[in-house]
Amino acid sequence: MLTCAIIDDDEINRLTLEHYVELTPNLKLEASLADGIAGLTFFREGNRVDVLFLDIEMPHLSGLELLRVLTDPPEVIITTSRQDSAVDAFELRVTDYLVKPFDFARFTQAVQRVQSRVVPAAAPAPAEAPANTDLFVKVNSRMVRIDFDEVLYVEALSDYVNIVTAKHKYIVYTTLKALENRLSTFPSFIRVHRSYLLNTQHIESIEDNTANLRDGHFVPIGKSYQDGFYKSLQRI
Structure with a gap:
């Protein structure tokens, strides 16, 4: 709103x-005044507006004279019956001018020009923070931070799961289904077997419905999971 x-x-x-x-x-109209003296009083009383529609030719104090005495004028759109008078106004850095008689289309164009100067451009959206790939899991009596980008796969062991990375194995008291729900925000984790969750980022090859991972690890792909698994892969 201006x-x-x-x-x-x-x-x-x-x-x-x-x-x-x-x-x-x-x-939003704040004041409509009949002469330059009233305009000078309006601004000297501390009133502020975003844009001023200002006639040039007025008795006692012309529009150009008013602009010269204002120390911090708003954006100004000159209104005049003579187009050549507007040239002088541009020396005072007015934003636009309207030649009488006014038409609404030209008025709107002038307002849009003011708005582009007064209203700052929208700030670029802040960059999204990188997704947090860490989770804390309870291993025996310790809480251990695991970066799940490094997890190769998760194997079900009755009421426990075995979380396997290239360097470590963590036995955690939870079910595979519960952990699968927790990892729903990790799109690279896919259920490929009733006993396995697989991190597809670490697949090096697939052969005979077995995913071969780094460091000699492999994970079987269950028959009932094969269609969904293969559809999830980007392949040629």
Whole structure:
């Protein structure tokens, strides 16, 4: 939402601009003033707006004179009956100008130009934090951190599971089904046998429905799991 003020000594022009502001959802009118003196008072009282629709030719204090005395003017859209007068206004770094009589399409274009200057571009979305691949598991009386990217496979052992990495084996008191649910956020883990969860990242080859892993490990692929397993692989 942009706040705005209108300063124009012509009542018809002011009413036209007020109507256009009402038709524009992202504009809120804070003041509509009849001359430059009233505009100067408005700003010297500490009032602030995002955009000012300012007539150039006004008695006592013209629009250009008002701009020269304001120390921190808002974005300005000049309203004038003479296009050549707008050239002088650009020396004061106005954003745009509207030549009377106004039309709503040109008014909207000027407002959009202000909005592109006032409203900062959306900040890029923060980079997603890398997924946490660690889990703590209880091994005997210790809580051990395991990076599941390093796990080759998990084997069911009745009420326990055997979590196997290239260097270690961890016997953990849980069921394979419970651990499978915990690993549901790890897409590389697939149930390939009633007794095995396999980390497909570590497959080196597949032969005779057996996944051959690094360091001589292998995992059987159960018949009822073969269709789903092979469909999950990227293969040529």
